[in-house]
Amino acid sequence: MEMLPISPAAALDEAHPCFGCAIRLVAVCGVLNSDELAEFKRGGSDIERLAGETIFFEGDRATHVYNLTSGALRISKLLSDGRRQIAGFLFPGDFLGITMEDEHAFTAEAVVDSTLCQFPRARFDAFVDTHPQLERHLYAIAAHELAAARQQVVLLGRKTATEKVASFLLMLAKGPACRMPGGDEIFLPMSRSDIADYLGLRIETVSRELSALKADRLIQLTSTHSVRLVDRDRLHALAEG
Amino acid sequence: MEMLPISPAAALDEAHPCFGCAIRLVAVCGVLNSDELAEFKRGGSDIERLAGETIFFEGDRATHVYNLTSGALRISKLLSDGRRQIAGFLFPGDFLGITMEDEHAFTAEAVVDSTLCQFPRARFDAFVDTHPQLERHLYAIAAHELAAARQQVVLLGRKTATEKVASFLLMLAKGPACRMPGGDEIFLPMSRSDIADYLGLRIETVSRELSALKADRLIQLTSTHSVRLVDRDRLHALAEG
DNA sequence: CGAGCGATTGATCGCCATCAAAGTGGGTGG
DNA sequence: CCACCCACTTTGATGGCGATCAATCGCTCG
Numbered sequence: 112m113e114m115l116p117i118s119p120a121a122a123l124d125e126a127h128p129c130f131g132c133a134i135r136l137v138a139v140c141g142v143l144n145s146d147e148l149a150e151f152k153r154g155g156s157d158i159e160r161l162a163g164e165t166i167f168f169e170g171d172r173a174t175h176v177y178n179l180t181s182g183a184l185r186i187s188k189l190l191s192d193g194r195r196q197i198a199g200f201l202f203p204g205d206f207l208g209i210t211m212e213d214e215h216a217f218t219a220e221a222v223v224d225s226t227l228c229q230f231p232r233a234r235f236d237a238f239v240d241t242h243p244q245l246e247r248h249l250y251a252i253a254a255h256e257l258a259a260a261r262q263q264v265v266l267l268g269r270k271t272a273t274e275k276v277a278s279f280l281l282m283l284a285k286g287p288a289c290r291m292p293g294g295d296e297i298f299l300p301m302s303r304s305d306i307a308d309y310l311g312l313r314i315e316t317v318s319r320e321l322s323a324l325k326a327d328r329l330i331q332l333t334s335t336h337s338v339r340l341v342d343r344d345r346l347h348a349l350a351e352g
Numbered sequence: 353m354e355m356l357p358i359s360p361a362a363a364l365d366e367a368h369p370c371f372g373c374a375i376r377l378v379a380v381c382g383v384l385n386s387d388e389l390a391e392f393k394r395g396g397s398d399i400e401r402l403a404g405e406t407i408f409f410e411g412d413r414a415t416h417v418y419n420l421t422s423g424a425l426r427i428s429k430l431l432s433d434g435r436r437q438i439a440g441f442l443f444p445g446d447f448l449g450i451t452m453e454d455e456h457a458f459t460a461e462a463v464v465d466s467t468l469c470q471f472p473r474a475r476f477d478a479f480v481d482t483h484p485q486l487e488r489h490l491y492a493i494a495a496h497e498l499a500a501a502r503q504q505v506v507l508l509g510r511k512t513a514t515e516k517v518a519s520f521l522l523m524l525a526k527g528p529a530c531r532m533p534g535g536d537e538i539f540l541p542m543s544r545s546d547i548a549d550y551l552g553l554r555i556e557t558v559s560r561e562l563s564a565l566k567a568d569r570l571i572q573l574t575s576t577h578s579v580r581l582v583d584r585d586r587l588h589a590l591a592e593g
Numbered sequence: 594c595g596a597g598c599g600a601t602t603g604a605t606c607g608c609c610a611t612c613a614a615a616g617t618g619g620g621t622g623g
Numbered sequence: 624c625c626a627c628c629c630a631c632t633t634t635g636a637t638g639g640c641g642a643t644c645a646a647t648c649g650c651t652c653g
Contacts, residue, residue, distance in 0.1 A: 125467050157603090188502075188506050190506075190511075190592065191592055191593055192508060192593050194506060194510045194593060195510070196509040196510045198502045198505045199502075200507065209494075209495050209498060210495055210499065211492050211495045211496060211499075212499070214617075216499055216502065216503075217502065219561040219594055243484055243487070244609075246484070246487050246491065247487065249491055250487065250490055250491045250494060252451050253450075253451045253491060253494035253495055253498055254451055254494055255452060256378065256498050256640090257450060257494055257497050257498045258451065258452075258453070258457055260498060260501035260502055260505060261429075261439045261440075261457065261458065262457075263500055263505050264432075264437060264439045264501060264505060265429050265437040265439070265506060267505060267508035267509045267552065268429075268437040268508045268551075268552030269431060269435045269436070269437045269548075269552060271640080271641090272640075272641065302445040302599075302600090303600060303601095305598085308509075308546050309509075310509075311508065311510060312641075312642090313507030313641075313642060313643080314599085314601095315601080315602085315641090315642080315643085316640095316641060316642075317486065317600095318354060318600060318602080319601080319602080321601095322601070322602080326377050335599080335600065335649095335650085350430040351432055352432050352433065429614080435633075435642075475613075489638095512608080512609095513609065543631070543632090544632065545631085553609075553610090554609075554610060554611080555631090555636085556611085556632090556633080557608095557609060557610075558607090559632060559633050559634080560633080560634080561611095562633095563634080564632070568633095576617085576618085576631080576632070
């Protein structure tokens with residue numbers, strides 16, 4: 112997910128409800144000025160979810176929209192026999208709730224302890240109606256998510272297990288959310304099971320592919336939840352077939 | 353793809369450039385009134401593409417947006433070794449060109465002889481800026497495409513070949529574009545190769561699965577490009593695992 | 594230190610890909 | 624009008640990648 116074009120937000124007074132919000136500059140609210148932001152924020156509330164807890168289930172009425180402020184989420188869908196597909200991960204600054212349907216088509220859960228900024232959908236829609244730049248921004252967000260979803264379609268439809276895992280690591284490395292302080296190390300907040308269900312594989316296969324990349328000196332497994340990318344060029348070559 | 357909520361468009365004078373446009377009521381331009389539509393149309397032009405011809409290639413600069421007026425399109429991506437994934441099909445009324453990038457990420461080609469309404473992107477964007485209801489509509493379109501792409505993610509990541517083919521047939525049956533005059537028959541404008549590349553399968557597998565569904569009396573293959581859905585309930589049961 | 598869960602590694606299986614060949618149908622030219 | 628051609632589709636035989644079944648490892652927490 113790339114940085115969206117954002118109009119510069121004004122500095123906020125310390126008393127402003129969004130003062131100190133780590134994601135204000137990249138999130139959907141980043142296009143609002145100080146007064147607009149204050150009005151916007153009054154319509155919402157902060158909520159927390161521990162790792163594994165649910166924001167909403169598929170089939171739930173889509174009563175709210177959300178902005179992820181810290182942590183990580185997964186959006187997933189279950190088939191009747193328990194097979195699960197994860198359609199995406201969300202990181203701080205990401206917007207949750209793009210839909211035109213009454214009911215959510217996917218379940219949203221916290222991958223790790225997370226905090227969100229929550230808004231009733233009706234109020235959010237009304238606010239958007241009066242702020243065209245927000246409407247524009249929402250369209251840009253939807254377009255980005257569409258591009259990401261179609262990339263995942265290519266990955267799932269035509270890539271091998273090795274290519275899938277290499278692509279996944281490079282995708283995380285590209286976004287700012289999973290980069291670790293040092294240079295080439297990335298943080299994997301999600302479990303092997305989450306990775307497998309995102310890539311359309313089983314956990315054993317993910318584990319084997321990671322081990323194989325390690326054996327080939329393309330990566331180092333610095334811990335179960337962190338990976339160092341040793342040779343990005345060869346990783347890219349692998350990822351694109 | 354479901355019908356979007358459309359404000360009723362006024363009847364058009366016979367001299368109006370969009371008079372007789374078969375898709376005006378469902379397309380992106382459907383939210384415009386007669387005068388707006390005339391202004392909109394002046395910025396665009398009609399183009400034709402024969403079956404197999406390209407609208408744009410992945411990597412091309414995204415200079416235009418399009419509205420499909422007749423025929424069918426596929427949007428696809430090639431891996432370096434020639435593997436192809438089709439990310440979606442477009443039918444009359446569908447909008448082509450949702451992207452925030454300079455370059456198209458996918459190739460768009462005509463599945464059958466097609467006609468499109470073409471607009472320079474800059475002019476289109478300017479027009480959208482002055483017509484908020486159009487912006488809204490674009491957002492709704494993007495949200496729908498996102499939902500469709502994520503459905504395809506689930507299909508590609510977790511469904512079996514049988515489930516994929518059953519889901520595909522039901523998807524086409526749901527949209528109005530492929531329904532044939534009679535009740536349960538649907539028209540498949542695309543080749544087996546297109547179907548295979550959409551479902552992440554090979555053409556032999558698609559053919560075998562269709563034959564198996566026929567043998568099980570769930571469908572009839574009325575011709576290579578048409579299928580009669582005999583037992584939708586069992587088809588649904590198959591499609592959802 | 595032991596329990597328990599997630600991750601890794603190993604052995605075997607099955608679905609779908611691949612390789613191969615025959616069938617089908619639409620279009621062209623004789 | 625008919626015969627041929629070529630591309631697409633269907634059907635058949637075999638193989639490989641990733642799933643499944645199974646066992647061990649290793650970390651965290653009580």
